Amino acid sequence: MKYLHVKIEVNGVKLEVIGNYWPGEAESLDSPGEEESIEIEKVLTPKGDDIGAMVAWFEDVQEHVEQAAMEAFKEGRIWQACEAAIARREMALEAA
Numbered sequence: 469m470k471y472l473h474v475k476i477e478v479n480g481v482k483l484e485v486i487g488n489y490w491p492g493e494a495e496s497l498d499s500p501g502e503e504e505s506i507e508i509e510k511v512l513t514p515k516g517d518d519i520g521a522m523v524a525w526f527e528d529v530q531e532h533v534e535q536a537a538m539e540a541f542k543e544g545r546i547w548q549a550c551e552a553a554i555a556r557r558e559m560a561l562e563a564a
């Protein structure tokens with residue numbers, strides 16, 4: 469499990485999603501496996517209001533928010549990995 473805190477936009481509305489990311493697991497002899505997923509704890513508006521309960525009330529909106537949050541989380545992980553690779557490369561060049 470990893471902490472999830474991303475900013476998304478849904479139909480022009482900027483939201484902040486806080487929760488947990490579950491990477492899932494591969495199928496094994498003991499388990500059928502699980503797909504990656506997220507668990508939303510809060511959905512905040514720009515003013516800081518938590519509209520998570522309202523989002524959960526509408527299943528299609530909930531799915532859309534979950535999908536957008538998952539994509540934003542993955543993009544953030546890719547960005548962090550790229551930044552780390554650049555930093556390592558720069559450190560290696562400075563050390564040489």
